[in-house]
Amino acid sequence: MNLTVSPSPHIRGKDTVSRLMLDVVIALLPALAAGFLIHGLRAAAVTAVSVLSALAGEWLLGLLPHRRVTLPDGSALVTGLLLAMTLPASVPYYIPIIGGLFATVVVKGLCGGIGQNTFNPALSARALLMLLFPVWLTRFPAPDASLPLGGIRAADVVAGATPLHHMQMPALPELSLADAFLGRMGGCIGETSALALLVGGAYLVYRRVISIRIPAAYLASVAVLTLIFPKGDDPLLWMAYSLLSGGVVLGAVFMATDYATSPVGPAARLAYGAGCGALTVVFRYTGLFPEGVTYAILIMNAGAWLLDRWLTPTVYGKAKEAAE
Numbered sequence: 001m002n003l004t005v006s007p008s009p010h011i012r013g014k015d016t017v018s019r020l021m022l023d024v025v026i027a028l029l030p031a032l033a034a035g036f037l038i039h040g041l042r043a044a045a046v047t048a049v050s051v052l053s054a055l056a057g058e059w060l061l062g063l064l065p066h067r068r069v070t071l072p073d074g075s076a077l078v079t080g081l082l083l084a085m086t087l088p089a090s091v092p093y094y095i096p097i098i099g100g101l102f103a104t105v106v107v108k109g110l111c112g113g114i115g116q117n118t119f120n121p122a123l124s125a126r127a128l129l130m131l132l133f134p135v136w137l138t139r140f141p142a143p144d145a146s147l148p149l150g151g152i153r154a155a156d157v158v159a160g161a162t163p164l165h166h167m168q169m170p171a172l173p174e175l176s177l178a179d180a181f182l183g184r185m186g187g188c189i190g191e192t193s194a195l196a197l198l199v200g201g202a203y204l205v206y207r208r209v210i211s212i213r214i215p216a217a218y219l220a221s222v223a224v225l226t227l228i229f230p231k232g233d234d235p236l237l238w239m240a241y242s243l244l245s246g247g248v249v250l251g252a253v254f255m256a257t258d259y260a261t262s263p264v265g266p267a268a269r270l271a272y273g274a275g276c277g278a279l280t281v282v283f284r285y286t287g288l289f290p291e292g293v294t295y296a297i298l299i300m301n302a303g304a305w306l307l308d309r310w311l312t313p314t315v316y317g318k319a320k321e322a323a324e
Helices: 017-039 041-062 075-085 094-109 121-132 163-167 177-182 194-206 213-228 235-244 248-255 266-286 293-310 318-323
Strands: none
Touching: 017 041, 017 075, 017 194, 017 248, 041 075, 041 094, 075 094, 075 121, 075 248, 094 121, 121 293, 163 235, 177 194, 177 235, 194 248, 213 235, 213 248, 213 266, 235 248, 248 266, 248 293, 266 293
C-alpha cells in the first residue's frame, strides 16, 4: 500500500486548494480593479503578462517526469496576480515574465511544489527583480497618467512622487489621508488603495481563509513604532501615512498570511506579524530604498518554523505527566 503524505498543515475540512485559491482571487479583485482604474489598461496588461508567465512556469514543471500536474489548483494564478500587484504599471513586459517564471519554477517548483516552499514566491520574485532592475521598480507613474499599452520594452512614464519618497526626506506627504486611503497616489498596481485591500482582507477573514492575527499584529507593530519614533512633526499623521503608504496593507493581508511560509500556532502568528511590522519600519528608516515590506516578510519567512517551535502551545496534561 502506498502512503501519500501531503504538505502541512493537515486540516480536515471540505475546502480544497482550488477553493482556497478561488477565495484569494476573489479577495484580490477590489485591489486589482482599483489599480486598473488608477493606472489604466497598461496595469491590466502587466497583470495579464505576469499571470500567463506564472501559469507557463507551472505548466513547464508539470512536463517533468514524476511531477504531479498542479496547474488546475489555481496557485500559479494567485502567484501571478500577487506579483503583478507589487510592480509599477510602467515596467517593461519582460520584467513580469522573468518574475513569473522565477516564482513558479525556482521558488516553488524546485522546493517541491505548493506548500513546500520556504519563501513567498511572489515576494521572492519581486526581490530578484529589484536586484536586477532597480530603476524600473522604483519609477512609479502618477495617478491617471496616460501609459501606452503597446510596446514590449517599456512605457514612457511621467514619474510621480510617492508618499514614501516624501517620508524618506523626511517630510509628510502632500496628498490628503483620504487620497492615501482610496489610492489616489503613485505606487505599484495593487498596493495603493488601502480600502480595496482591507475589503479583500475582510472577505478572507470571513471565509476563514486567513487568521486576523498576522495582519493585526503586522499593522499594530508598524503603527506603534511609527507613533513612538516619528520623523515628522505630527506623530499621528506620520503613523497614518506610514500605514497607508507603500505595500504595508498588501503585505499584511495577502503576503504575510501565505499558508506555506507563515507559522501555524496562534502565538507564533502574533510574533511573526509583529516581526514583519518591526522589520518594515527598520528597513524604511535605515534602508537605501523607501520601502521595506518585501525583505521584512522574506526574513520572517525564514524564521517561521522557529517561531512555531518556540511558541507551540503546551499539550494538555503534558506538564502534569512530567511532574509525576
